[in-house]
Amino acid sequence: MGAYAAINGDGLSMYYEVVGEGEPVVLVHGTGGYAGSWAAQLDLLADWYRVYTPECRGHGRTADVEGPYSYEVFADDLAGFIEALDLGPVRLAGWSNGASVALRLALRRPDLVSRLVLLSGATTSREGETAAATALSVEPGRSWLAETWRPLYEALSPDGPEHFPVVEEKLNRMWREAAPVAMEQIAALPMPLLVMQGDDDCVEIAHAAAMAGTAPDGRLAVVPGTSHVSPMEKPELVSLLLLDFFEEKPPTRYFPLGSLRSAAEAACTIARAA
Known part of the structure; x- marks a missing residue:
């Protein structure tokens, strides 16, 4: 089911779909x-949850609005969406x-x-970032990336095909000028965090591990065996990982070795089970 939600009082009307x-x-x-980017995950997740897939400003069926882009702007849009639907x-x-938008939202509105x-x-x-990912923000990588999603933009955007260069420039400027987190x-995040990626992705695995290890x-x-689009390449596995994390039923960790304290706790647990 598709609908629109009025966001932030600045003229933004965000398209979204919901199922489950x-x-x-x-x-x-x-x-x-766009909303359909997550199509391969909906069959499983919708059996357990009510799943919302909003389309950000300048994407899919959500029109662009005046002003520059930033991750903070997108995060505020998303906060407005969640509040508008009381979710x-x-x-x-x-x-x-x-992911960059979701992280900013979690930091700004935990x-x-x-x-x-x-x-x-x-x-x-x-x-x-990997070198290949960095290269997508400059030529010739920038033009290649733009051409990969131009057809979808032109097919769905209420602003018309002629507006595509405006949105592309706003996004590229956002990537170039974004303040790092x-x-x-990351260490101050109060909620559980799952950092997930393919083993041939845009982020160095060591860096992703550092992020996950830094969070409380x-x-x-x-x-394994996937790239930047793992939800499409191994949809069942990605869906199961999401479902496992979303379900708040962590298993007993019988042999954790991440710290002296966790090892001591493991020893006690094993002793009690014996």
């Missing part, structure tokens, strides 16, 4: 994406550019996010 019943899950697409706190997952998934994105600095901010309740999932 239960507690709310919000899935945020990446650059050039919060939600289980939130962002993919690629959507009251709206109960569990956070950063999929294939949300590097805390350009140092965590520091590890100290962080987990890391590397989807």
